[in-house]
Amino acid sequence: MRGVVRGLSSWEAVVVIALVVVVAVGALAIEGVASPRFWRFVSLEVIPIALIALPMTLVIITGEIDLSVASVLGLTCATMGQLWVWGVTSLPLLIAAALLLGALLGAVNGLFVTGFGLPSLAVTIGTLALYRGLAYVILGDRAVADYPPEWASAAIAPIPGLTIPWMIIVVAVLAAGFGVVLHATPIGRGLYAMGNNAEAARFTGISVRRTTFWLFVATGAMSALAGVFWTLRYASARADNGNGLELAVIAAVLLGGVSIFGGRGRLAGVLAAVLLLGTLRNALQLADVPANTLTIITGSLLIVSVVGPNVVVKLRARKDRSWQRGVPWRFSPR
Amino acid sequence: MTTTLARSASRRLRQESSRLFVIRELGIVAALTLLVVVTTIVNPRFLTSQGIKDLLLGSTILAILAVGQTVVVITRNVDLSAGSVLGLSAFATGSLFVAAPGLPIPVAVVAGVLLGAACGAVNGGLIAAVQVPSLVVTLGTLYVFRGIDYTWASGRQINAADMPGAFLSMGNTTPVMTMFAIVVLVAAGYYLRAFRSGRELYAIGSHPDAARLAGIPVGRRVLAAFVVSGALAGLAGVLYAARFGTLDANAGTGLELNVVAAVVVGGVAIFGGSGSVYGAAIGALLLTTIGSALPALGVSPFWQRASVGALILAAIGLDRALAVRLARTLRSGR
Numbered sequence: 052m053r054g055v056v057r058g059l060s061s062w063e064a065v066v067v068i069a070l071v072v073v074v075a076v077g078a079l080a081i082e083g084v085a086s087p088r089f090w091r092f093v094s095l096e097v098i099p100i101a102l103i104a105l106p107m108t109l110v111i112i113t114g115e116i117d118l119s120v121a122s123v124l125g126l127t128c129a130t131m132g133q134l135w136v137w138g139v140t141s142l143p144l145l146i147a148a149a150l151l152l153g154a155l156l157g158a159v160n161g162l163f164v165t166g167f168g169l170p171s172l173a174v175t176i177g178t179l180a181l182y183r184g185l186a187y188v189i190l191g192d193r194a195v196a197d198y199p200p201e202w203a204s205a206a207i208a209p210i211p212g213l214t215i216p217w218m219i220i221v222v223a224v225l226a227a228g229f230g231v232v233l234h235a236t237p238i239g240r241g242l243y244a245m246g247n248n249a250e251a252a253r254f255t256g257i258s259v260r261r262t263t264f265w266l267f268v269a270t271g272a273m274s275a276l277a278g279v280f281w282t283l284r285y286a287s288a289r290a291d292n293g294n295g296l297e298l299a300v301i302a303a304v305l306l307g308g309v310s311i312f313g314g315r316g317r318l319a320g321v322l323a324a325v326l327l328l329g330t331l332r333n334a335l336q337l338a339d340v341p342a343n344t345l346t347i348i349t350g351s352l353l354i355v356s357v358v359g360p361n362v363v364v365k366l367r368a369r370k371d372r373s374w375q376r377g378v379p380w381r382f383s384p385r
Numbered sequence: 386m387t388t389t390l391a392r393s394a395s396r397r398l399r400q401e402s403s404r405l406f407v408i409r410e411l412g413i414v415a416a417l418t419l420l421v422v423v424t425t426i427v428n429p430r431f432l433t434s435q436g437i438k439d440l441l442l443g444s445t446i447l448a449i450l451a452v453g454q455t456v457v458v459i460t461r462n463v464d465l466s467a468g469s470v471l472g473l474s475a476f477a478t479g480s481l482f483v484a485a486p487g488l489p490i491p492v493a494v495v496a497g498v499l500l501g502a503a504c505g506a507v508n509g510g511l512i513a514a515v516q517v518p519s520l521v522v523t524l525g526t527l528y529v530f531r532g533i534d535y536t537w538a539s540g541r542q543i544n545a546a547d548m549p550g551a552f553l554s555m556g557n558t559t560p561v562m563t564m565f566a567i568v569v570l571v572a573a574g575y576y577l578r579a580f581r582s583g584r585e586l587y588a589i590g591s592h593p594d595a596a597r598l599a600g601i602p603v604g605r606r607v608l609a610a611f612v613v614s615g616a617l618a619g620l621a622g623v624l625y626a627a628r629f630g631t632l633d634a635n636a637g638t639g640l641e642l643n644v645v646a647a648v649v650v651g652g653v654a655i656f657g658g659s660g661s662v663y664g665a666a667i668g669a670l671l672l673t674t675i676g677s678a679l680p681a682l683g684v685s686p687f688w689q690r691a692s693v694g695a696l697i698l699a700a701i702g703l704d705r706a707l708a709v710r711l712a713r714t715l716r717s718g719r
Contacts, residue, residue, distance in 0.1 A: 168705065184688065184691025311520055346535065347529050350528025351525065352525075354522055354525035
């Protein structure tokens with residue numbers, strides 16, 4: 052029992068094992084999962100989600116949340132489309148404009164949260180509506196889809212000799228960067244401290260406001276990068292690009308073992324969860340399982356990811372209570 | 386001496402907060418009035434009987450959802466699954482009429498409410514029994530309930546012809562629909578104001594641990610709040626079916642964000658402990674009014690979302706400013 056409990060308390064390990072099991076069972080049971088083409092589709096699908104999940108992990112670890120990411124993605128797409136219509140045909144210029152816009156939108160979130168001291172949940176519900184609304188103001192129900200076809204093929208071009216798109220390397224490099232910052236620098240330890248107790252973190256000399264502000268800026272920029280990829284991959288800029296993606300991203304981050312209350316979680320768990328959901332979705336599609344079953348599975352996994360560890364903690368608490376009776380606040384929820 | 390001081394301080398606090406409460410509610414009413422007056426001056430056709438009818442019909446469903454959400458948000462929780470519960474209940478109502486064409490309307494209403502309450506009990510049970518964060522659980526059940534809805538509908542659609550004429554005309558009779566909203570609103574408002582368990586919901590939202598130490602059965606109250614929210618979402622689903630007649634598994638998708646927006650605009654603090662169902666209902670009315678005022682003002686309807694976003698930011702900014710003022714007034718002890 053002890054061993055099981057200790058093993059389960061490392062939720063990341065559970066997610067990684069689940070990923071391995073899904074891949075193994077899928078490769079054996081479903082024709083096509085073992086093929087290189089399958090992994091190409093999985094990679095293309097997880098790239099935007101992974102790009103946004105990286106900074107989102109850090110944001111949630113500090114105890115904040117950003118619900119506006121998909122709207123930043125949509126507004127970036129709309130802006131790129133409108134710039135293209137206005138005759139900006141240089142791809143580097145478009146990308147630079149998109150990233151700058153994303154950082155700016157993130158800075159607006161950060162300003163409301165740190166400057167005015169407003170809860171990020173409420174602020175980013177507001178900017179979720181505001182940014183998506185501005186995307187509709189810019190493009191309406193038009194779609195800008197006359198980009199040069201070579202842009203799309205460049206965006207999804209495979210790594211030479213493989214089928215996996217080269218953008219995966221960009222994701223990997225960024226993931227390594229975020230991983231190092233989170234797990235190997237004082238900044239990263241500061242993020243955990245902020246998530247556990249922002250007040251105490253301030254007294255240890257961490258600049259809570261400034262860190263939070265820059266995290267929101269980074270989230271905006273990364274969402275914009277996901278928007279650039281989205282626009283290029285589908286060769287289409289529409290105001291509703293990526294609608295609802297924020298829920299998929301947050302589901303992946305939480306499934307990866309990051310606590311919604313902050314202070315807990317690892318980037319590896321989140322990446323494994325992003326891959327797990329992407330693999331599961333594509334494998335089940337290959338097996339002709341209807342998409343709605345996957346919706347149910349995603350939701351159930353999310354619930355299990357919070358219920359599972361808590362039940363374990365409760366069971367352990369019950370066992371230990373013999374010597375801690377009468378101290379009701381001893382076991383507050385994580 | 387000390388007791389007198391404490392008593393006078395607590396009276397001050399009560400007076401001061403009820404004054405702010407009034408300021409806050411009056412603020413939304415003023416915004417609503419201003420919007421209606423300006424729109425009517427620009428476009429006199431806005432306030433014809435047909436226009437008013439559309440406004441009231443349109444806000445009924447959102448207002449009922451907002452009342453349910455308020456009960457949950459007051460306890461420092463959130464119910465993101467409201468839109469999915471609405472969809473499930475709407476489709477269930479339609480299916481019920483397909484299966485039993487002669488079914489009395491009250492039976493259908495009760496069935497929808499019970500189904501919603503059952504969904505709410507799933508949410509509340511998980512949150513109260515395992516003490517997991519409501520944001521994660523209801524994000525999970527948002528997917529699960531919607532997935533069940535899709536599986537059940539499996540691509541089918543229920544049309545107006547499948548439902549009794551009396552039911553459909555109920556959904557388009559303004560007095561009946563408005564009466565539903567008003568009964569729900571007044572009942573919830575009275576309960577939260579006058580009942581001990583209603584007041585305890587505020588105590589839980591203000592400080593969950595303190596509420597627990599004060600002997601309030603936090604788990605049971607939170608469970609009840611989610612059952613109420615689910616039941617009202619179920620009722621909203623029945624009304625949705627009656628109003629729109631055509632139903633597929635997509636009914637109410639994404640509605641949860643509008644509901645949370647209405648609640649926040651209505652002055653309910655997102656972290657619990659303060660706010661009223663009346664504010665939330667006026668918030669719902671305001672959001673609906675913006676939707677129909679923009680076309681009447683000759684503004685592109687694409688501005689709707691953006692203006693809702695700006696409104697949310699303005700509302701939480703105002704709340705913050707009022708809270709700061711309240712704190713300053715109390716500290717100075719005037």
